[in-house]
Amino acid sequence: MKYQSIDEANRAVLDKIVGSAPFLTDVVPAKSVIKELEEKVILHAGPPIKWDDMTGPMQGSCVGATLFEGWAQTEDEAKQMLANGEVEFMPCHHVNAVGPMGGITTGNMPVFVVENRSEDNQAYCIMNEGIGKVLRFGAYSKEVIDRLHWMKDVLGPTLSKALQKTEAGLNINVMVAKAITMGDEFHQRNIAASLIFLKEVAPLIVQVDMDENDRKDVMQFLADTDQFFLNIMMATGKAVLDGARKIQEGTVVTAMCRNGKDFGIRISGMGDEWFTAPVNTPQGLFFTGYTQEDANSDIGDSAITETFGVGGFAMIAAPGVTRFVGAGGFDDALSTSNEMMEICIDQNPNFTVPTWDFNGICLGIDARKVVETGIEPVINTGIAHKEPGVGQIGAGTVRAPLACFEKAIEAYAQKLGLI
Amino acid sequence: MKYQSIDEANRAVLDKIVGSAPFLTDVVPAKSVIKELEEKVILHAGPPIKWDDMTGPMQGSCVGATLFEGWAQTEDEAKQMLANGEVEFMPCHHVNAVGPMGGITTGNMPVFVVENRSEDNQAYCIMNEGIGKVLRFGAYSKEVIDRLHWMKDVLGPTLSKALQKTEAGLNINVMVAKAITMGDEFHQRNIAASLIFLKEVAPLIVQVDMDENDRKDVMQFLADTDQFFLNIMMATGKAVLDGARKIQEGTVVTAMCRNGKDFGIRISGMGDEWFTAPVNTPQGLFFTGYTQEDANSDIGDSAITETFGVGGFAMIAAPGVTRFVGAGGFDDALSTSNEMMEICIDQNPNFTVPTWDFNGICLGIDARKVVETGIEPVINTGIAHKEPGVGQIGAGTVRAPLACFEKAIEAYAQKLGLI
DSSP: OOSSSHHHHHHHHHHHHHTOOEEEEEEEEHHHHOGGGGSSEEEESSSOOOGGGOOHHHHHHHHHHHHHTTSOSSHHHHHHHHHTTSSEEEEGGGGTEEOSTTOOBOTTSEEEEEEETTTTEEEEEEOOOOSSSOGGGTOOSHHHHHHHHHIIIIIHHHHHHHHHTSSSOEEHHHHHHHHHTTTOOSSSOOHHHHHHHHHHHHHHHTTSOOOHHHHHHHHHHHHHOTTHHHHHHHHHHHHHHHHHTTSOOSOBEEEEEEESSEEEEEEGGGTTOOEEEEOOOOEEEEOTTOOGGGBOOOEESTTHHHHHTOGGGGGGGOHHHHTTTTOOSHHHHHHHHHHHHTTEEEEEEEEEEGGGTTEEEEEEEBHHHHHHHOOOOEEEEEEEBSSTTOOEEEEEEEEOOHHHHHHHHHHHHHHTTOO | OOSSSHHHHHHHHHHHHHTOOEEEEEEEEHHHHOGGGGSSEEEESSSOOOGGGOOHHHHHHHHHHHHHTTSOSSHHHHHHHHHTTSSEEEEGGGGTEEOSTTOOBOTTSEEEEEEETTTTEEEEEEOOOOSSSOGGGTOOSHHHHHHHHHIIIIIHHHHHHHHHTSSSOEEHHHHHHHHHTTTOOSSSOOHHHHHHHHHHHHHHHTTSOOOHHHHHHHHHHHHHOTTHHHHHHHHHHHHHHHHHTTSOOSOBEEEEEEESSEEEEEEGGGTTOOEEEEOOOOEEEEOTTOOGGGBOOOEESTTHHHHHTOGGGGGGGOHHHHTTTTOOSHHHHHHHHHHHHTTEEEEEEEEEEGGGTTEEEEEEEBHHHHHHHOOOOEEEEEEEBSSTTOOEEEEEEEEOOHHHHHHHHHHHHHHTTOO
């Protein structure tokens, strides 16, 4: 390889992460930037998976997307269509995208466009629908589909027009740097970043030429949706890490994702290849009426936030989230972040954490360190009901399975001719 | 007295603080709620003070207020009028108000109205003007006066109309509870609370019937003004502590304020009486071009935030502020809050601090404990230039002088016939 050592290659990958320049530039229909979505294609979270292997919430989301796109008129019709191969499935990650929970994305859903200006690449993610019955957790009732149509017809176009009033889009690094000082970890807690986003767009939205009731609805939705920034953070993590993995050497983890059946990772030295192992099931706290027994197995592309160095890795930045995910108090948050530093290479000076005595967030999971220490990456996650149609039932933490990292290191060692 | 002990009296005062129910209900011209301001009266920060004894920034603010009200047309004319007794001076605290830095408040300035529904009392505070050249720090250039007119003609009326669209005003306890989890200490750091306020009013402002350019200006001003919530917090502290000091027994500190010359405190057992001592001068960090030598002595009613239990007392809630006020890192923030607990009676369960392992903020400074331990209350403060007309030059911390507390305890002991 062109580097003197794996450490040197890893440093080059990290330099691209630290030097990244992600900007939120637009909100557009997914099919306008992902050509594959002009056909009957559904994007899903995690590594590749077939319809029969999908868990309840992902299947439920597919039903919802099929109804939303008008490909089917009834739930039964949709299920038949999905089961008999009329719709093609494809991982979000294969088309510069990421998706939360089921990750289900189709052509007419609006997506955030995040441009990474240091590497001239883009990434996409659908918008956050709020809480309760939502598509990403597998719900597909009329309320869910109606909201998706409103997001397509009103919310997306409004944000697009608002963003066009900026000179260069919104500088995401600035928003993240502010919000990490305000107790967000950007996976289960995005309340500060969502408010910072609102502060940026509210003065623009009042300048958009639009229906006054729609304007009020948009402003209210953004004011109410505490997790709105999560999906911007996901697209950012994807854009930054895809930029960094242009360097195809080293052992830096460049993606972690789950399809409900398999956990998949990529490392810089192995390009697009997935290394998978069966997912675990999150442990956490449940909304009233639900228990651990109702929990679906681990699912979603949102672990791109941990890959970037936030989420569970930044637990210490967000002691407010620990009680939401059942991860103890302040000392437990500190222990978690300190433990994650044992499998990371450095700390990112762009995003310093006051509660960590102003140290930077974790930078670069080294798959070698995961294997050597046996410390599995921790992920803060929402918990879906295992049956389709129910939605979110809690939040908690889950670990990435060690086997993914062992397989990746073995493959890279073979590629380098070391074994 | 009607209580068995001083401790029991103090507990009754604390119960009123914990049980308080402050709501932001309106923004109105000061003279509409403070009848004294129908005349040529200027309210100022701190205990009573004469024109000749005022420091530079307070005198500068008085000049600005005189120009704003149109009582004088030039700076010289204003100074003459202020010096020759044509204008009456009165502490904000004497008319249910508080004011930041100079605290200068006149009849046509809009004020926040905070209703404490548990005790059926109100408190008032002018609105935050943003940073740079601003009246409260002693600046009075055209830019300053023009902004005050815009606040009177546009910002105030818009917020009033927006608040009228709520059912009962904005529940301040909820906003404070959220923001303390997001790293605010509500004196030098209000960035989260200001965003939460924006989130509450933005959907209301888009419903106000008003000029579109004005609407854009209002939204932009609120989005840009990180310290906007400070003045709401000050009115809240005043409303809550004035409600609590209806109990006229005990040694709970119910006000701390500074006029640039004297530091003044009140304790529950001594009602309206001020106990004063010469102020200290804040130590801190200075904006480029300024040094400690330029610093004005301690000034402003904003120490009502520390009296309430936030500000410097809640340093641990806001590790992000420690570097702004030159107060070290995370461990220093922790030490500061722990030290302040030594002079407080309890912790307020309404506002738990994740970075303090979910303990409540400090509740009830006991003047006895200040005297016994010699620990002087710490205050996070802005620093004004000592010359009129310049404005803010830095931020830092300052201590309340011990002598105030010694005088208060002596007076209360005499009242109880103990000495």
